[in-house]
Amino acid sequence: MNKKYAEPGEGDEEALPRPIRTITDLARVAGVSPGTVSRALAGKSLVNAKTRDRIQALAREHGFQPNQMASALRRQKTGVIGVAIPLGHDRQQQISDSFFMTLLGHLADELTEKGYDLMLRRVIPERDEDWLDRFIRSGIIDGVIVIGQSDQFDRIEEVADGYLPMVVWGNHQEGQRHCVVGADNRLGGRLAAERLIAAGAKRLAFFGDTGPFEFAARYAGARDVAQAMGVSITSVSTHLSPEQTSKEISSFLAEHREEIDGIFAASDSIAFACMQELRKLDIKVPGEIKLVGFDDLPIAKQTLPPLTTIRQDIEAGAHGLVDLLLRRLQGDETESLVMPPRLIVRETA
Amino acid sequence: MNKKYAEPGEGDEEALPRPIRTITDLARVAGVSPGTVSRALAGKSLVNAKTRDRIQALAREHGFQPNQMASALRRQKTGVIGVAIPLGHDRQQQISDSFFMTLLGHLADELTEKGYDLMLRRVIPERDEDWLDRFIRSGIIDGVIVIGQSDQFDRIEEVADGYLPMVVWGNHQEGQRHCVVGADNRLGGRLAAERLIAAGAKRLAFFGDTGPFEFAARYAGARDVAQAMGVSITSVSTHLSPEQTSKEISSFLAEHREEIDGIFAASDSIAFACMQELRKLDIKVPGEIKLVGFDDLPIAKQTLPPLTTIRQDIEAGAHGLVDLLLRRLQGDETESLVMPPRLIVRETA
DNA sequence: AGCTTTTTTGCAAACGTTTGCACAAACGTC
DNA sequence: GACGTTTGTGCAAACGTTTGCAAAAAAGCT
Numbered sequence: 001m002n003k004k005y006a007e008p009g010e011g012d013e014e015a016l017p018r019p020i021r022t023i024t025d026l027a028r029v030a031g032v033s034p035g036t037v038s039r040a041l042a043g044k045s046l047v048n049a050k051t052r053d054r055i056q057a058l059a060r061e062h063g064f065q066p067n068q069m070a071s072a073l074r075r076q077k078t079g080v081i082g083v084a085i086p087l088g089h090d091r092q093q094q095i096s097d098s099f100f101m102t103l104l105g106h107l108a109d110e111l112t113e114k115g116y117d118l119m120l121r122r123v124i125p126e127r128d129e130d131w132l133d134r135f136i137r138s139g140i141i142d143g144v145i146v147i148g149q150s151d152q153f154d155r156i157e158e159v160a161d162g163y164l165p166m167v168v169w170g171n172h173q174e175g176q177r178h179c180v181v182g183a184d185n186r187l188g189g190r191l192a193a194e195r196l197i198a199a200g201a202k203r204l205a206f207f208g209d210t211g212p213f214e215f216a217a218r219y220a221g222a223r224d225v226a227q228a229m230g231v232s233i234t235s236v237s238t239h240l241s242p243e244q245t246s247k248e249i250s251s252f253l254a255e256h257r258e259e260i261d262g263i264f265a266a267s268d269s270i271a272f273a274c275m276q277e278l279r280k281l282d283i284k285v286p287g288e289i290k291l292v293g294f295d296d297l298p299i300a301k302q303t304l305p306p307l308t309t310i311r312q313d314i315e316a317g318a319h320g321l322v323d324l325l326l327r328r329l330q331g332d333e334t335e336s337l338v339m340p341p342r343l344i345v346r347e348t349a
Numbered sequence: 350m351n352k353k354y355a356e357p358g359e360g361d362e363e364a365l366p367r368p369i370r371t372i373t374d375l376a377r378v379a380g381v382s383p384g385t386v387s388r389a390l391a392g393k394s395l396v397n398a399k400t401r402d403r404i405q406a407l408a409r410e411h412g413f414q415p416n417q418m419a420s421a422l423r424r425q426k427t428g429v430i431g432v433a434i435p436l437g438h439d440r441q442q443q444i445s446d447s448f449f450m451t452l453l454g455h456l457a458d459e460l461t462e463k464g465y466d467l468m469l470r471r472v473i474p475e476r477d478e479d480w481l482d483r484f485i486r487s488g489i490i491d492g493v494i495v496i497g498q499s500d501q502f503d504r505i506e507e508v509a510d511g512y513l514p515m516v517v518w519g520n521h522q523e524g525q526r527h528c529v530v531g532a533d534n535r536l537g538g539r540l541a542a543e544r545l546i547a548a549g550a551k552r553l554a555f556f557g558d559t560g561p562f563e564f565a566a567r568y569a570g571a572r573d574v575a576q577a578m579g580v581s582i583t584s585v586s587t588h589l590s591p592e593q594t595s596k597e598i599s600s601f602l603a604e605h606r607e608e609i610d611g612i613f614a615a616s617d618s619i620a621f622a623c624m625q626e627l628r629k630l631d632i633k634v635p636g637e638i639k640l641v642g643f644d645d646l647p648i649a650k651q652t653l654p655p656l657t658t659i660r661q662d663i664e665a666g667a668h669g670l671v672d673l674l675l676r677r678l679q680g681d682e683t684e685s686l687v688m689p690p691r692l693i694v695r696e697t698a
Numbered sequence: 699a700g701c702t703t704t705t706t707t708g709c710a711a712a713c714g715t716t717t718g719c720a721c722a723a724a725c726g727t728c
Numbered sequence: 729g730a731c732g733t734t735t736g737t738g739c740a741a742a743c744g745t746t747t748g749c750a751a752a753a754a755a756g757c758t
Contacts (some may be wrong), residue, residue: 022744033708038746048706063479067488069427070744073418073713080468080489101450108471117489118469119429122457130412139416139714140429140466276651302625304653371714382738387716397736419714422743488744 020062029062030055041066080117081325082141083107084132086150087124099267099295099314100147103169106318107145114326116142125152132159136166143325145169149180149213164333167325169317171213172338179328180336181320183312185214188341189221192264192292192310197229199349201262201290204233207249207274208266215266218294222264234260238270245270250277257281261289262349268293268300271307275348290349294341305347312341369411378411379404390415429466430674431490432456433481435499436473448616448644448663449496452518455667456494463675465491474501481508485515492674494518498529498562513682516674518666520562521687528677530669530686532661534563537690538570541613541641541659546578548698550611550639553582556598556623557615564615567643571613583609587619594619599626606630610638611698617642617649620656624697639698643690654696661690 020026023041027034032051039047040055047055059065072078085100104120111118119141123131132155136144143165149156153176156168160178168180196204204226210216219235226233238248249270265271271293278285285291285305293300296311320337327334369375372390376383381400388396389404396404408414421427434449453469460467468490472480481504484493492514498505502525505517509527517529545553553575559565568584575582587597598619614620620642627634634640634654642649645660669686676683 023746024744034745035709035747036707039707042746046706051706063482063486065483065486065488066746067422067744069418069422069488070713071746073416073422073715073743074745074747076713078418083469098447098450101447101454104453104469105450105471108469112471120453120457120467120469122454122461133412134414137412137414139414139418272648272651279653299621299648302621303651304628372716373714383715384717384739385737388737391716395736400736415716416714419743420716422713422745423715423717425743 020064023066026055026059026062026064030058038066077142078140079115080119080141081111082119082121082135082144083147084135084144085120085122085147086131086152087122098269098297099312102297103147103314103318106315107147107321110318110322114322125150125155129155132156136163143167143329145321145325151211153213164331165325165328167321167328167334169321171217172336173213176336179324179334180338181317181324182214182338183310183317183341184338185217185341186221186224188294188310188312189218189223189264190225191221191341191343192218192294193222193225193229193231193233195292195308195343195345195349196262196264196290197225197231199262199286199290201349202231203260204231204262204264205252205256205260206233206235206264206266207238207252207270208235209237209239210235218264218266238266245273246277249274250280253277253281253283257283263289263291265291265293268295268297268307268309271309271348272299272303275303275307286348292349296344300344301346308346308349309344310341311344313339369413372415375404375408375411375413379407387415426491427489428464429468429490430460431468431470431484431493432496433484433493434469434471434496435480435501436471447618447646448661451646452496452663452667455664456670459667459671463671474499474504478504481505485512492516492678494670494674500560502562513680514674514677516670516677516683518670520566521685522562525685528673528683528685530666530673531563531688532659532666532690533687534566534690535570535573537643537659537661538567538572538613539574540570540690540692541567541643542571542574542578542580542582544641544657544692544694545611545613545639545698546574546580548611548635548639550698551580552609553580553611553613554601554605554609555582555584555613555615556587556601556619557584558586558588559584567613567615587615594622595626598623599629602626602630602632606632612638612640614640614642617644617646617656617658620658620697621648621652624652624656635697641698645693649693650695657695657698658693659690660693662688 020029023037024034027037030037036047036051037055040052041059083104108118121135125131135141146156146166146168149168149170156178157176160166166178168178170180170182171185172180172182193204204222206219206222208215210219223233236252238245263274265274271291274291275285278289283289293307293309296309300307300309316339324334324337369378372386373383376386379386385396386404389401390408432453457467470484474480484490495505495515495517498517498519505527506525509515515527517527519529519531520534521529521531542553553571555568555571557564559568572582585601587594612623614623620640623640624634627638632638642656642658645658649656649658665688673683673686
């Protein structure tokens, strides 16, 4: 054993005041060099198995952990994945939208399991148009997951050209350059419209802001079917803050109540608001107006009547996002992942 | 102007291949020393205003941003706040509990506003008993917010003794050492019980897991009132995963339907499950059984009938957490913040 | 025992910032 | 114009790791 590093004049084992903050400190008490400690803690095979175990035991005992910042700087990787939630078209959106929050929860689990930390950033693009660049160049993250394209499609495309480790939750457009994971929104829209029509609706309305691409695609799908089946469909733009949505729905119903008998809500949240307004006007669901939502949030099956909706598999989505991102971190140029949505028939249509 | 740093032989302004990755690069093209660039970007008054502006403009133009890791290492602070969500007594809990997720959203906003980033970590204490130490010692965060005490009260207390910048969302116990922000759960419980009794209930049941301190306090408050008013109350333990909860509620109701006429649900989520089960059994709310929830989630007012519940002000909570944490980062030894809950009377009691 | 090969270790140079210190330049003041 | 002040810069040493390289130690082979 190399005695060169042996601690000076500390014969008695006394209760330590935890002076072990750096790898060098630990090296001193272990009687080896810092380099060896580093390798031992990293579990490298270059160190003698016995000293490795001894050092690891020592580290555990002192509650020592190498400083991640220093490590990140030296290794040029941080072990942190950024998760950005752009609040583009409507700032209030994700606060109330439990869909995004549930996705986030699953992402946290997936990333943790793969040994990554998660750095969350909610951004308001209109206030800071450089949000994505800034996040990436901060040097604090190894890769980024963007939750929701919002109205930032073009900016994301731009960045994607020069930055591989990015995956986005959202809608897939023909020929887009950034890697996306998401449900086939257009197909979902089709399923919804088909269900409404099958249930007897002949005059459809779509409730939702068609600014974000996901929603636009849902509407487009519904329109495809409506046109093919010779059924009318109108798009009613709502904003995502709960109060505004309710107001917009109620004023539409006040004026056009007779003109529709089927509603496709762009999200379950909107569908809930619809149910509430319909109830206020004493309009029977599905008797007088059929209703289909989108997302299949946990509460969807708890409403009265339970909501017929289009399910996106959030867990599979989170898994896909992380999986693709990790492959991109390896240098793979991965394809997008479009998942099939599923019609969940309950009682509103 | 000091020409010593002028770039060598680059006469023509050509489209740059973005070689500016470090402060030293930028110093070179600006014709100054790295130190000056650092000060200029930090907006310090020690640099000449003119050169400061010039350097900042240059940085903007090249999309340059100092590496946060290096900066963190040197300054010994990262600008990152950790948010830990312990999944103690029931792993599934927070996935479904939109209360925590909403709180998280507000936290993100508050922290961003104060210039901090947010690092999210969901932890499973029973799998890793050192979760909190590990997070703190990682060197990656300046302070930590723990969302929910779960069953980790003692561990948090231990850590609090030696680590100032930590604030916890949860329940306040007499004489505890860690700084907590949260609603006065006991008072909330009292309000709920009082309301149920005022609405005519005489035999109460509390639905919820009394393991977590928040819930235990809610029950205790309700019990206080029940005893004072000579009303019976029984505690029915449920688990937080949605399916299990529903099952537990339904089996309790099947056996003891006649023994109660008022339910205090430990959270709105549980209250929703109750409503569903009651409806299945065709028990009228509030006609046959009164119901009060806790949290006032956004959906609470959208159920049928709208849920009477106890509101916690999540936004104020997030604000309080961040505010206290920042003061602790300055070295202040702050007191806990206990916020009064508010009874929201709707139609279930 | 002498030799080569393999394992194990130490040394020192990075990684990209920030900042105390010292010096240079510019500015007043008498 | 000589001398203090201010103001603006540059230098170089940190911050705590990791890792290529070289040297030392151990092991294997005639």
